[in-house]
Amino acid sequence: MIIGSGLLATAFRPFYRNRPDVCVYAAGVSNSGCTNPDEYAREKDRLDASLALAKDKNVFVYLSTCSIADDEIRSTPYVLHKLAMEERVRTHPQHLIVRLPQVAGRTPNPHTLLNYLYARISRSESFCLWHNARRNILDVEDVARITDQLIANPAIRAITLNVANEKSYSMMEIVSAMEKAVGKHAIYERSDARGKSDPYLSIDISPILGVLDAARVHFGDNYLQEVIDKYYGQGLAR
Numbered sequence: 001m002i003i004g005s006g007l008l009a010t011a012f013r014p015f016y017r018n019r020p021d022v023c024v025y026a027a028g029v030s031n032s033g034c035t036n037p038d039e040y041a042r043e044k045d046r047l048d049a050s051l052a053l054a055k056d057k058n059v060f061v062y063l064s065t066c067s068i069a070d071d072e073i074r075s076t077p078y079v080l081h082k083l084a085m086e087e088r089v090r091t092h093p094q095h096l097i098v099r100l101p102q103v104a105g106r107t108p109n110p111h112t113l114l115n116y117l118y119a120r121i122s123r124s125e126s127f128c129l130w131h132n133a134r135r136n137i138l139d140v141e142d143v144a145r146i147t148d149q150l151i152a153n154p155a156i157r158a159i160t161l162n163v164a165n166e167k168s169y170s171m172m173e174i175v176s177a178m179e180k181a182v183g184k185h186a187i188y189e190r191s192d193a194r195g196k197s198d199p200y201l202s203i204d205i206s207p208i209l210g211v212l213d214a215a216r217v218h219f220g221d222n223y224l225q226e227v228i229d230k231y232y233g234q235g236l237a238r
Helices: 007-016 037-053 077-089 113-122 140-152 171-182 206-215 223-232
Strands: 022-025 059-065 095-100 102-104 126-130 137-139 159-162 187-191
Touching: 007 022, 007 140, 022 037, 037 059, 037 077, 059 077, 059 140, 077 095, 095 140, 102 113, 102 140, 102 223, 113 126, 113 171, 113 187, 113 223, 126 171, 137 140, 137 223, 140 206, 159 206, 171 223
Parallel strands: 022 059, 059 095, 095 159, 102 137, 126 187
Antiparallel strands: none
């Protein structure tokens, strides 16, 4: 059972569209900069309805965000909403809350970091680059494979876990990888925003390390470039 129709829901559908014992809630507000309370109210109502419908499921999976650890945006409507939704999900005795970093995949959502960079670089448009910042990039297909392994273990319930890459990348590394995929040089102005306090310097994924092999997920030295090439390489339609 999949709730949602976007990037994450599509990745999970092959695993759980015919599994009535599992509910994966992969819906929600897609723009982290949203300030419209109506959007958040709609998701709250949808989540409450889904929790009621799935009260007897063996597991209720809620996809949240690693940005909750970011003190600079912890008081934004988006993060406050995610925290509130996590608390509602914890009322389900068999919940599994999965916090995700920047997810890479094929989506028309213009608000994702990678889509933003692709648009600016491919159109030779200038942008501001926080060169001291770091971001954690994870292929959406790897999100589904890792989470599938977690769901398969009935002991992994009533818990909140980070499902992320074992390495966070500097924005310079990410822009460089996008330049190679697009075949164009980026035009940007450097900003000194973000430094050692950046929460993406370190995301604790130690609880999931034991399932990576079974999920066939390996974070090699070329992981970032391979993922960006996969979704943004020259000739690929956006």
